[in-house]
Amino acid sequence: MSETVKQDHAVIGKSVPKIDGREKVTGAARYTADLKFPNMLFGKILTSPFAHARIISIDTSEAEKIPGVRAVITHKDAPTLKYGISPARWDENIFCIDTVKFVGDKVAAVACIDEQTCYKALAAIKVEYEELPAVLDPLHATDEDQPQIHPEFVRNINAEIHQDFGDVEAAFKDAHYVRTDTFVGNRTYQTPIEPHTATSMWDGEKLTVYSSTQSPHYFQYYIAREFGLPMGDVRVLKTYVGGGFGGKLEPTGLEFGGAILAKITGRPVKMFYDRAEMFAHNRGRHRQYMTITSGVDKDGKILGVHADFVMDGGAYTSLGIATAYYAGAMLTLTYEFDNFRFDMLRVYTNLPACGAQRGHGAPQPRYAFEAHLDNIAKDLDIDPMDIRILNARRPNTTTPNEFLVNSCEMKACLEKAREISGWDEKKGNLPKGRGIGVATGSFVSGAGYPIYRTDLPHAAAMIKVGEDGTAATLYTGATDIGQGSDTVLCQMAAEAMGYTYEQMKIVAADTETTPHDFGAYASRQTLMSGAAVKQAGEEVKAQMLEIAAEMLDFPAVDLDIREGKVFSPGNASVTLTFEEVARHFFVNRGPLVGKGSYTPPKLGGKFKGAAVGTSPAYSFAAQVSEVEIDEETGEINVLDVWDVHDCGTVINPALLEAQVHGALFMGLGESIWEEVKFDDKGRILNPNLSEYRIPTAVDMPVVHSALVDSYEPAGPWGVKEVGEGATLPTMGCFRNAIFDAMGVSINSLPLGYEKVWRALKERREEGPAE
Amino acid sequence: MFLPDFDYHAPETLAEACDLVRDLGPSAKVLAGGTDLLIKLKHGLVTPTAVISLKALDELKTITHVPGRGVVIGARATHNDLVNSPLLHERFLSVSEAAHKLANNQVRNRGTVGGNLVNAIPSADLPPILIALDAWITLVGSNTSRTVPLHSFFTGPSCCVIDPVDEILTEIVLPDQQTTGSTYLKFALRRSGALSVTGVAVAVTMDGDTIVDSRICLGAVFPVPVRANDAEDLLRGKTWSDELLAEAGEAASCCALPITDIRGTAEYRLDLVRVLTKRALKRAITEGHV
Structure with a gap:
């Protein structure tokens, strides 16, 4: 058994109500698509009807003449820098330049005074295509006679992984029994109930994007990179998010296209997917062909495992390179064995790109x-x-x-x-x-x-105690997409501060007002964001204790704070309220702020x-x-x-x-x-x-x-x-x-x-x- | 996804509605619950210049027993009106149960029985049980009124005998009858909100253990709801047994001509007809109208 530390907690470990439960249940919660701004335009994306085709020409002139159309854009209006999860596999453009690579690939976009006009404008854009043969079967994607989807990725191989630990062959030789099975995993989609939405607006050279996102920081990073902006001039924030499950972890045409349309028109532009467009954008579960061979001894003890997989990645890398590694890496966790080999081929096809979906790979x-x-x-x-x-x-x-x-x-x-x-x-x-x-x-x-190469801490947090101590606000980049991280992190803040959950407020997931955090993916926030929040809370508590000791003329080491009460465990007569101490702090020393950050230890092999x-x-x-x-x-x-x-x-x-x-x-x-x-x-x-x-x-x-x-x-x-x-x-x-x-x-x-x-x-x- | 522009009419009387249907001709569509029409409008699958809503015609919403005619169901009765009708519970619970298997609660609250029939989708859940119970319908035109047995109403996927430029379906009548049991079994790929892969309705008239007569109607396995005549013939006058019902199931699957689509292969559907037919028969024989 592991070391079990039973602690007496005041706030954590309790099923407090969700901090946003009332807003959501009563319908008061405003999601990104509910936001309205003065002069806001509506934007939609024109997508490819073909799985694989060369773009011969795009004629937007008729669309531009339609009353109410304010802008029509194509790749000519967009940065041509490719994006994706890692530099070796930046393979996606904001708008397709030469070829479209799946049904749903981004070709053009419009901004109009209302949504109806958008559909008229999209229908009026004339795109001339030369249809090309498409790669639809992942098991034949690498065949010599197959069309090439990305010129730089020969034989449609997006990634090839070969990892070998111990000696699998020897383990099989020693085994009492060796068996091989093949299974097929399936393309599924995250299906969050809230469709993707982004509303973009410019204030001079500063871009603000409200997005239904799992990671404002990652969006900020890629949007800034695409448009050559300092990260400080890109603000990404969210309101409530109706689920993500991995599908809202990377920026889409809604953010990129919306930013361009907003810049051209000088007006806020709201863009969104409908349900069919969500499926086309995809980034859901990969289709995976999985052959597994294991050797066991006569008792069934596993001696060695060989996993040999092929993955249908769709038309782009998306987050899929991580998915491909995860697919094998996580097989070693629940059972102990010493010998493991993992071979993976992630191939391109002319189908929607696959990415991260709950349990990632x-x-x-x-x-x-x-x-x-x-x-x-x-x-x-x-x-x-x-x-x-x-x-x-x-x-x-x-x-x-x-x-x-x-x-x-x-x-x-x-x-x-x-x-x-x-x-x-x-x-x-x-x-x-x-x-x-x-x-x-x-x-x-x-x-x-981190999700991209950087030395930033993984999570950071800040707590500001109100001037009179009746409330404290947690500022965190952690992203509540429905799972309840705002609630859990406020519980943790209150626990660390010696405060009450009911008095906590939260400002979260806004790249301008909240400290950096990578967001909601890889099940990271309770541990990582929580570690930063705990540190911030403890910093508040330490400052509180120091000034309380002055107020009481009592040694700080003999004082504690719990659920809003400052007390001495050994002396019942010594007591102050959190509010009294916090107010005294503000009057004498200014804002009472605690901060924390978290970086994991160096992990893994070479x-x-x-x-x-x-x-x-x-x-x-x-x-x-x-x-x-x-x-x-x-x-x-x-x-x-x-x-x-x-x-x-x-x-x-x-x-x-x-x-x-x-x-x-x-x-x-x-x-x-x-x-x-x-x-x-x-x-x-x-x-x-x-x-x-x-x-x-x-x-x-x-x-x-x-x-x-x-x-x-x-x-x-x-x-x-x-x-x-x-x-x-x-x-x-x-x-x-x-x-x-x-x-x-x-x-x-x-x-x-x-x-x-x-x-x-x-x-x-x-x-x-x- | 927007509704296109159209003229909207909500006539106060059936006569007025019929006149509108005739006068506006093929450019108009009749709106009942809207669960099919609004989707088609939004997707541009139909492009009428006028929509004639039946919403003001409350006389088409009632479910009553009329001596000498039978149970008369107004065409505008919603699926949930069928689900919750005490009269149907008493006489033909199987119809309420079939309506409850349809779509989901939201659709059952809006969608109407008349709309379900006129829409004439091969996988619709109500036609098989209504046909098994020998229902007929009334079609009213500006100067005409005719009755049509429901089993001859459907002519193909999304096609039926209604004259779209003159007639409105006003009522469904379940005649008084000798049947002793009926039921509808639906096989779908989820418990709610899923279209039928196969549906089988049966009605039986029993005399003790003897099957005096039976009607078996198959859904989603033919361009229209189809009677399994071979199976019915095989059962007539026989004493029921599990073996006999299994034979009837085999015979029923010979009456089906399903397609392979996104919900299942033809081969699977044929076997489902076999299984559902024998199960439905046993249920109707042993449990009555359920």
Whole structure:
């Protein structure tokens, strides 16, 4: 067991109401699309109707004549500097110059006095294309005869990864049993309920962009870079954000195009995607072909693993180079083995670009590995739970790819899941058509290295106590996109200051008024932003104690502050209110401000790609699910899910449980229904919520969420992540439950009713099993 | 996504509405709940210069029993009116249940039974159960009124026998009948807000364990809702058994001619017809109108 530090907390560890709950529930919360500015124009982007085509000419003259049209722009009006996640793979232009590379690629944009006029103007832009053959099949993208999508990326290879740790071949040679399986992960889309929106405006040479973003800082960095502006002249901020899940982590044509249109017209320009445009812009989950070979000893102990993957990246890199590394890197976390090889080919296709989606690269390989492990367990006649407990990672260990794992209650998670799900009573004893499955997951609590190369701290925070001490404002760049980070960080600030949550205010995610923070991705904010907030709160507290000691003529070391009361643990008569002390401070010393910043320790190995997957701390989770399969129709009915998490100290139990529920909701959809489908021209067949089926409330199973005791030394108060890790086990867990129920393996996502039906039919036709 | 400009009419009487339909001709569209029409308008799939709303015609919203005619459902009754009708609960709960399987609550609050029929989508959820219960409809024109059996109303995807420049569908009638049980089974890829992959409705008339008569109607597996006549013939006059119902399921799938689309392959749909038919029959035989 890890060191468990039981602390007596006043504010954290409690399910305080969300700081923005009332605004959101009453409809008072204003999202980016609700913002209106004087003289605001509306902007829309014209996109490519072809998957691959040469642009011969663009004629905007007719569009410009339409009354109410204020600007029409193409690549001629935009910087030609390419952008993307890393210099080696900057491959995307604001507007296409020579060729369009997917249906939905950005060609031109308009700004008009109203939205209706935008559609008329878009229809009046004449683009002459020469259609080119398109690459639509990722498995053939690297073939010699395939068209070249980016001239500088030969054979459409966007990235090739080869990592080798230990000696996999020797491990296979020594193994009692070696098995290879192939699985296919699927293109899915984040489907945030709020569509992407950005409203851009200029004040002289200063650009302000309101955006529905997960990372104002990253947007600021790339917008400044594109337009050659000092970062100080670009302000990116957000209001409320209705979900991101990785899809709002990088700037889009809405920010870039909006900035140009606003500059030309001298007026604020609001741009937004509709639901179909969101699907076309994509940056969702990659399609992934995953072959995994493992060798185990006679007890099922894993000796070595080889993961050999091909990934359909779509037309651009987006954040996908990180996705490609994550896909293999995160496979080493939940089980201990010494020998690991990872080969990955990320290829370009003429389909929408893929990027980061909740669990970034890890969920599909986790599905593949958990299914593969169940196949091995079945072959060796080992209980799936036992094989996992046998291999479960222990605390204070290092993975073969050199990730340091501090706290880790993988085994305890599995044991608790076994207990609360009734695994031992159910396994092998369920009625016909029912099955039970188990899977694990682990995720970073923030990436060990920044999203782009920089030596900036990962997080910073500032707390300003009000003049009379009745309120304190936390200024943080951390980005609440619905997950509740504003609430959790205010709890942490109040805890560190000795203050109350109810008196906290927050200003967040504004590059001008709040200190730098990389934003909401890689499940980083509770640990990283939280560490900066804790430091800021402690700095306030130290200043408070110092002046309180003067006021009371009492040694500061014998004083403490808790829930707004200054007191001495040893002397009940010594007492002041937080307000009295704070006011006295302001009168005598000026503003009472605390600040903090956080940089993770140097992490990871020296090999190529070693940075991806490093983190100060990792969450661990085990999930058990019970499903019921309709033998004749293949319908999958998920009855119950038991999720047991090791996520360190919990700041807000209600929000944690909400994350588990939300992750399971997404995991359920991805497991069973969700699939972005294309026709043979690369056009999306289901860019809508009718035929791209996310679950509804009535589809949700009963969710049992539990925790194991855990304390993470690298996190403030012992915290770790939960938001993305909870997505990881689900797909494999359902696959394994179906495998248990029916004895058929569904080797591609989504698992789907028809796939189950077909697998059962094929087995019937093959005759009785051996 | 904007509604185009059009003239809007909301006539106060049915006669006035019929006159408008005739006078405005093909340039006009009739608006009931709007759950299909508004989407088509916004996507530019239809471009009428006038829209005639039936919203003021409250007499088309009632669900009543008229002795000698049967249960008369006004064409403007919403799906949720069907879901919540005590009269249907008492006589044909299966119709309420079928309406409840349609779309989601928001659509059920707006969408109307008449609109669902006139829209004539092959996967629509109401036609199979209404046809199984031998429903007929009334089409009223400016100078005419005619009744049409629902099973001969549909002529193809999005096509039906209504005269779009003269007629308005005003009511659906479920005649008084001898049937002892009926049900609609829908197979969709999610529990709510999903179109049918396959739907099967049956109505049976039982005398003890003998199937005196049955009507089986298949949805989403043919250009129009289609009766599974072979299966019906096979059942007539027989004592029911699981084996017999399984045979009927096989026979029903021979009556279907599904397509492969985004929701499922033809092969899958054929097998679903088989499974749903035998299950629907058993349910209607053993549980009544459910």
